Amino acid sequence: MGRRRVTLADVAKATGVSTTTVSLVLAGRGAELRISDDVQRRVRSTAQELGYRRNTLSVGLRTGHTQTIGFVSDTVASSLLAGNMIKGAMEAAHQRGFMLFCGESGGDPDVERALVEAMHDRRVDGIIFAAMYTRTVAVPEGLDDGPAVLLNALPAAYSSVPSVLPDEVEAGRAAARILVDAGHREGVHLVGAGPGLDDVPPNSIAARERLIGMRQVFDAAGVEVVSAHQCPKWMPEDGYDTTREILRHHRPRALVCLNDRLAFGAYQALAEAALSVPDDVSVVSYDDHPIASWVRPRLTTIALPHHELGAKAVEVLFAASERRRRAKSAPVVHRVPMSVQLGASVRNVSAPSRQSGDRASVHAHKTK
Amino acid sequence: MGRRRVTLADVAKATGVSTTTVSLVLAGRGAELRISDDVQRRVRSTAQELGYRRNTLSVGLRTGHTQTIGFVSDTVASSLLAGNMIKGAMEAAHQRGFMLFCGESGGDPDVERALVEAMHDRRVDGIIFAAMYTRTVAVPEGLDDGPAVLLNALPAAYSSVPSVLPDEVEAGRAAARILVDAGHREGVHLVGAGPGLDDVPPNSIAARERLIGMRQVFDAAGVEVVSAHQCPKWMPEDGYDTTREILRHHRPRALVCLNDRLAFGAYQALAEAALSVPDDVSVVSYDDHPIASWVRPRLTTIALPHHELGAKAVEVLFAASERRRRAKSAPVVHRVPMSVQLGASVRNVSAPSRQSGDRASVHAHKTK
DNA sequence: CGGCTGCGCTAAATCGTGTTAGCTTCCCAG
DNA sequence: CTGGGAAGCTAACACGATTTAGCGCAGCCG
Numbered sequence: 001m002g003r004r005r006v007t008l009a010d011v012a013k014a015t016g017v018s019t020t021t022v023s024l025v026l027a028g029r030g031a032e033l034r035i036s037d038d039v040q041r042r043v044r045s046t047a048q049e050l051g052y053r054r055n056t057l058s059v060g061l062r063t064g065h066t067q068t069i070g071f072v073s074d075t076v077a078s079s080l081l082a083g084n085m086i087k088g089a090m091e092a093a094h095q096r097g098f099m100l101f102c103g104e105s106g107g108d109p110d111v112e113r114a115l116v117e118a119m120h121d122r123r124v125d126g127i128i129f130a131a132m133y134t135r136t137v138a139v140p141e142g143l144d145d146g147p148a149v150l151l152n153a154l155p156a157a158y159s160s161v162p163s164v165l166p167d168e169v170e171a172g173r174a175a176a177r178i179l180v181d182a183g184h185r186e187g188v189h190l191v192g193a194g195p196g197l198d199d200v201p202p203n204s205i206a207a208r209e210r211l212i213g214m215r216q217v218f219d220a221a222g223v224e225v226v227s228a229h230q231c232p233k234w235m236p237e238d239g240y241d242t243t244r245e246i247l248r249h250h251r252p253r254a255l256v257c258l259n260d261r262l263a264f265g266a267y268q269a270l271a272e273a274a275l276s277v278p279d280d281v282s283v284v285s286y287d288d289h290p291i292a293s294w295v296r297p298r299l300t301t302i303a304l305p306h307h308e309l310g311a312k313a314v315e316v317l318f319a320a321s322e323r324r325r326r327a328k329s330a331p332v333v334h335r336v337p338m339s340v341q342l343g344a345s346v347r348n349v350s351a352p353s354r355q356s357g358d359r360a361s362v363h364a365h366k367t368k
Numbered sequence: 369m370g371r372r373r374v375t376l377a378d379v380a381k382a383t384g385v386s387t388t389t390v391s392l393v394l395a396g397r398g399a400e401l402r403i404s405d406d407v408q409r410r411v412r413s414t415a416q417e418l419g420y421r422r423n424t425l426s427v428g429l430r431t432g433h434t435q436t437i438g439f440v441s442d443t444v445a446s447s448l449l450a451g452n453m454i455k456g457a458m459e460a461a462h463q464r465g466f467m468l469f470c471g472e473s474g475g476d477p478d479v480e481r482a483l484v485e486a487m488h489d490r491r492v493d494g495i496i497f498a499a500m501y502t503r504t505v506a507v508p509e510g511l512d513d514g515p516a517v518l519l520n521a522l523p524a525a526y527s528s529v530p531s532v533l534p535d536e537v538e539a540g541r542a543a544a545r546i547l548v549d550a551g552h553r554e555g556v557h558l559v560g561a562g563p564g565l566d567d568v569p570p571n572s573i574a575a576r577e578r579l580i581g582m583r584q585v586f587d588a589a590g591v592e593v594v595s596a597h598q599c600p601k602w603m604p605e606d607g608y609d610t611t612r613e614i615l616r617h618h619r620p621r622a623l624v625c626l627n628d629r630l631a632f633g634a635y636q637a638l639a640e641a642a643l644s645v646p647d648d649v650s651v652v653s654y655d656d657h658p659i660a661s662w663v664r665p666r667l668t669t670i671a672l673p674h675h676e677l678g679a680k681a682v683e684v685l686f687a688a689s690e691r692r693r694r695a696k697s698a699p700v701v702h703r704v705p706m707s708v709q710l711g712a713s714v715r716n717v718s719a720p721s722r723q724s725g726d727r728a729s730v731h732a733h734k735t736k
Numbered sequence: 737c738g739g740c741t742g743c744g745c746t747a748a749a750t751c752g753t754g755t756t757a758g759c760t761t762c763c764c765a766g
Numbered sequence: 767c768t769g770g771g772a773a774g775c776t777a778a779c780a781c782g783a784t785t786t787a788g789c790g791c792a793g794c795c796g
Contacts, residue, residue: 005488007752018776023754034774056490057428058752061781066425068490071470076451076458083444083451090444090472099486102439102470104458118467122424122436236662261662268664271639291659294604294629296636375782386746391784402744426782429751 070119088310172213183350192258194228239265298343438487456678540581551718560626562596607633666711
């Protein structure tokens, strides 16, 4: 029940020493300041016995360190990305005895500022400012009053705040390489962005960099992308509509969808058109959203390293706190590699032996 | 940059009054304690001018209130439920100037205890202990050292901690009513739980209560459920396998899937069997997972009120803090209603006019 | 002229911890 | 016998707010 908590003074009195001594012993500075082994033992044992726990508020007030990190995101709900990034951050933080303050701005700059202020009021040791899809963000005023990191985002204007991002260019290369390695040279279409590097959703870094990476590999392999289609929203419906549009004019051999939800929509349209994945059309996409493993056949997708991103952000934050004591250094961009998740949605068209996902069933269309 | 924050003393000195006065004025107790209007004005204006913000740590140390709530969940990553509950809680908390500490236990009782302790160390004003799927939980030791609420969970043993849960029984009735109202009397199958009330995933409250609700309505309408199938995991693959199993022996007219992911798997199996939703088979499910609106036709589903659950938990927590000052009252279970999300996956088989989802396309199977 | 009352404000204690400066006691060398 | 140093601990202040008790002053009354 609401029993009063045990304080340092309680432990001191019970042990028969001063609070100073208890404080020193429990901070591990006993030896350094010549507290006898006997007293140290007694202090520790009574502290344990009384169930003493230090009051973090008090420590924070005195030392300025609260063992706490603020995590401000734009939206947590709409995407699993958020959950996993937070989880990664929480685990990394928890490992060092830190806790996370979580706040969601909904993308509203006023709320962003308010959250950053509220966190500074609580004297967090640093703030992670996260975007739920990789994009440029306006750094809120006051963010750099303390150590800070942008997660999954780059600053829109110049800023001294470091960033942690997925390595999207390399991901682009990886996706293209999968198709090229599987022998695909013709009938490749892009769903979600392109053909130009600016034909991407607003502020989207992911789309642009993926396009860059893909172009590198496709150009080198002599692959010409037949058509590319920008979609503003990257939802299944957009993938569905776009794929139907493609099918109206072409007979595609491979689709690169800029995320898994688009790919899901593409699956639906292909099924309606009685085209089989991967026998008729190979599909590659990005993100490794849960849906990627739910569809049949499973998608081959380049995974967003949600968890690692969150953990890396915490790591960078700690490094920044260290560095802060010395000089202010230039902003840094940290890239976290994205890994290939192999599904059965790509068919090797060069190999003689048929190598599609073995029992993979397909969707087909029954006309009204 | 790291400029020293403005303190109460700074404001006091700049105004030419004592810190007491400033504190009283800013706490709104100026009138009550007879501070002249003139001084009040001056205090407020210099505070504003200097950009004074109170140090929450200090206030917390002095008053015992930190304007902070702890949110401990078992898993945040695997389900969107989590994100939305947290979001609901965050918004409700933010409205009253509170922030949320977030922690994830991964279901490990040791971690749970550690998190609860860490939050009490930071002197949170209350703790929300949340489960990501509705179930019974062991209340961690120390949770009731302060105000606390179980979210989406009931205590396994007796506990004085109140609970906030979705109204699953009513949801069960709603799902059954949808089919009954649409004229379905025969060929109804359950995917995910049943036939007995104990044929449910371990500790699952949702499954059991949904079964209860459905049984009430089906019994009253004289509907006999043809078959019911417990699935341990409620993932798409389980829905797929179960539906194939059903199709081996029956020709179903309606499926009730105990969540949307199961329903998604069912869609896949039905498509393979060249059965159309809803023309051949109606499908109803639970949760309103994003997938429900991505499939074609959209699922009719009973929505989990994630957001409201989170908000309600905060509300109950505040009420508990109030009540705590008086007597300890009996534990309470709060139920939050679940709403019907209409899709196009149910066909009215009684009405003369055909009333299926108009342009809804269907999945069919192309045999190898 | 002294005492009482009400007004407007402040001194000082307090919350729980960290930290600096210094106090006592003992030992030993000079 | 005395001075110096080390060992082992503690007193006291600081962190930034809240809160209780009460101070000085003016005015009024008897």
